[in-house]
Amino acid sequence: MGDSSKEGATMTAGMDLGDKYSHLCLLDTKTGEVIEEGRIRTTAEALEARFGDAGRLSIAVEAGTHSPWVSRLLEECGHEVVVANPRKTRLIHAGSRKNDRIDAEKLARLLRSDVELLYPIVHRGEDAQAHLALVQSREALVRSRARLINHVRGTVKSFGARLPKCSTAAFHKKAPEGVPPELEEALSPVVEAIASLTKTIADYERRIGEIAERSYPETASLRQVAGVGTLTALTFVLTLEESSRFEKSRSVGAYVGLVPGQDQSGGQDPQRRITKEGDEMLRRLLVGSANYILGPFAPDSDLRRHGEKLMTTGGKRARKRAVVAVARKLSVLLHSLWRTGEPYEPLRNSRPSASEGSDSESPEGGEAA
Numbered sequence: 296m297g298d299s300s301k302e303g304a305t306m307t308a309g310m311d312l313g314d315k316y317s318h319l320c321l322l323d324t325k326t327g328e329v330i331e332e333g334r335i336r337t338t339a340e341a342l343e344a345r346f347g348d349a350g351r352l353s354i355a356v357e358a359g360t361h362s363p364w365v366s367r368l369l370e371e372c373g374h375e376v377v378v379a380n381p382r383k384t385r386l387i388h389a390g391s392r393k394n395d396r397i398d399a400e401k402l403a404r405l406l407r408s409d410v411e412l413l414y415p416i417v418h419r420g421e422d423a424q425a426h427l428a429l430v431q432s433r434e435a436l437v438r439s440r441a442r443l444i445n446h447v448r449g450t451v452k453s454f455g456a457r458l459p460k461c462s463t464a465a466f467h468k469k470a471p472e473g474v475p476p477e478l479e480e481a482l483s484p485v486v487e488a489i490a491s492l493t494k495t496i497a498d499y500e501r502r503i504g505e506i507a508e509r510s511y512p513e514t515a516s517l518r519q520v521a522g523v524g525t526l527t528a529l530t531f532v533l534t535l536e537e538s539s540r541f542e543k544s545r546s547v548g549a550y551v552g553l554v555p556g557q558d559q560s561g562g563q564d565p566q567r568r569i570t571k572e573g574d575e576m577l578r579r580l581l582v583g584s585a586n587y588i589l590g591p592f593a594p595d596s597d598l599r600r601h602g603e604k605l606m607t608t609g610g611k612r613a614r615k616r617a618v619v620a621v622a623r624k625l626s627v628l629l630h631s632l633w634r635t636g637e638p639y640e641p642l643r644n645s646r647p648s649a650s651e652g653s654d655s656e657s658p659e660g661g662e663a664a
Contacts, residue, residue, distance in 0.1 A: 306330060308354040309402030311395040312361045313337060319345075320399040322407055324353070332396060337361055339368060346372045355406040355413055357381045357398075363418045377406055382572065383414035419536045426506055427533040430526065433499035434576055440492040447474075447482055447489070454478060464493055503529060513538075516632045519639035521594050522587035523629065527580040531629055534577045544630040551578050553623040569619060578622070585622035589614070596641035598624055 305325075311318045314337060321331035335341050346352070346369055353375045356362050366376045379402060405412045419427065444466055451458050451474060458473040467490035474482050507514045507529045514528035534551075541547055548554050552572035571578065587593055589602045598621050605617035632639055 305350070306352055307403050307407040308352050309399040309404070309406065310354060310356045310365075311398040311402065312356055312359055312365060313395065314361075317342075317361075317365075318395040318399040320396070320403045321352075322400075322403045324407060327404070327407060329400070332400075334395075337365075339364075342368055343372065346374060349374075351375070353377070353406055355379055355402040357384070357402065358416055358418075363424055366418055367421065377410055377413055377415045378418060379405070379413035380416050384412075417536075417540070419533065422510075423533050423536055426510070427530075429499065429506070430503060430530055430533065431576065433496060433503065433526075436492050436496050436499070440489055440496065443485055443489050443492070447485055450478060450482060451475065464497075467493060500526070513633055516636060516639070517629045519632065520584075520598075520625070520628065521596065521641075522584040523625075527584055528629075530574075530577050530580055531626075532633070534574045535630070538630065538634040541630060544627045544634065547626045547630045548623040551581065551626055553578060553581070553619060553626060581622040581626055582618060585618045585625055588621055588625070589618060594641065597644040598628070598641075600645065 305323070307322045307324045309320045309322075316334045317337045318334045319332065320329065322328065323330055335345050342365065346354075349372075351373055354369055355377045356365060357379045358381055362378050366378050369376045384402075384405070402413070418424070440463065444463065447466075447470060448458055454475050454477070456473060456475050459469050461469040467486050470486050470489075471483070474486070504525050507525050511529060511532050514525065514532055517523055517528035517531060518525065535541070535547070541550070549570070550573050552570045554569060556568065556570045585598075585602070588596065588598050589606075593599055601624060602617040602621040605620055606613045628639075631637075
């Protein structure tokens with residue numbers, strides 16, 4: 296929302312959202328004078344009662360657990376809503392005086408001054424949020440299963456035994472034969488829980504596949520890339536939500552936190568680690584795909600060649616850097632395939648004509664690592 300969107304709003308509001316109560320600060324948009332301060336129950340009924348007939352307001356809230364549904368509700372009431380990025384609004388999260396009332400006023404004043412100071416983000420729609428919750432639930436179960444498997448293996452090792460090597464999906468079938476008799480009472484229920492989790496995870500994956508095919512046909516374009524499965528493609532689409540959200544595909548690498556941070560000052564520009572901003576799960580899935588692309592079973596491609604070239608220089612950490620670089624280029628490629636709908640050409644940039652006579656952005660992103 297730019298400054299022009301506040302022209303019809305005579306008051307600017309900041310809301311610090313809490314589980315039970317949210318604190319509100321209302322400012323006069325022209326003078327900056329505090330008109331109202333107070334708190335409201337964080338329920339749909341209370342918010343509709345307060346803001347349903349309040350006239351048009353510009354309202355700033357911080358991104359958090361309640362911000363998706365609250366921002367939708369306030370927009371339905373006719374208000375302009377800005378969702379602030381809490382990682383960027385240092386004035387709020389790192390202030391020496393911090394409480395809900397002060398945070399609400401700071402949000403309002405930042406919005407009144409310049410909306411860009413809030414680094415606004417856009418929440419996905421309700422359907423997309425529900426579908427992403429399905430993906431996140433699967434992820435939570437996968438992590439829980441991994442912890443339980445590690446517990447079983449570690450406990451067996453402490454008794455001088457070892458469990459057979461097997462896939463995660465087959466662990467509950469293979470593990471019992473390697474568990475010492477004295478540990479059966481302790482570990483059998485855990486192995487049964489792992490079996491139950493494995494079945495539930497498989498059910499989630501079937502459901503995710505159905506949703507991708509029915510509601511997100513664009514994921515088929517992304518799955519043309521070897522190493523990108525339905526889960527990664529759907530998470531990518533749900534996290535970005537709209538291909539038009541980014542004017543240039545190369546901006547996606549920064550959005551998912553796969554570009555180095557900057558700390559430039561004067562003549563100094565030290566190399567820094569990647570920012571790790573954006574969605575952690577999507578970043579982890581892209582890195583997993585990059586590991587496959589650089590692994591022994593992936594077919595030849597520009598992405599693979601790019602990573603292999605990086606692995607020949609850089610010392611001990613060369614592979615890790617190459618994986619991150621490939622993951623970043625992969626994010627650019629996936630957005631380009633989504634945006635253009637072009638068929639994927641694995642060796643497009645390796646053609647002699649690919650780099651001649653054009654400055655346009657290619658599906659591989661056209662960027663250096």
